[in-house]
Amino acid sequence: MKRSEEQAILITGVAGLLGYKTAKHLLESGHRVIGVDLITGNLVNKEARLLDLGIKLTSHNGNKLAEERSGDFSFFKADIRNSDFWGLVKEKYQIST
Numbered sequence: 001m002k003r004s005e006e007q008a009i010l011i012t013g014v015a016g017l018l019g020y021k022t023a024k025h026l027l028e029s030g031h032r033v034i035g036v037d038l039i040t041g042n043l044v045n046k047e048a049r050l051l052d053l054g055i056k057l058t059s060h061n062g063n064k065l066a067e068e069r070s071g072d073f074s075f076f077k078a079d080i081r082n083s084d085f086w087g088l089v090k091e092k093y094q095i096s097t
Contacts, residue, residue: 011033017049039077
């Protein structure tokens with residue numbers, strides 16, 4: 001499979017400890033990763049983890065759905081229960097559920 005045809009791997013809770021470590025490992029192994037997290041709880045640790053993955057949160061934008069990118073990592077601050085999020089991700093990344 002060509003690199004451009006490789007599917008991205010979706011990780012929920014990517015700013016949490018396990019999601020972050022998984023995303024970091026996959027990115028270091030050359031995979032494309034889509035991360036999603038609602039960013040609740042310990043904001044300092046979660047923002048630091050995202051920064052290590054190349055994402056600097058400039059604002060939390062309330063409920064506005066926005067994508068931030070860094071290399072092979074795409075990040076969405078979103079609730080996975082949000083159908084708008086799934087619609088955007090499925091359309092943009094051809095993800096099937």
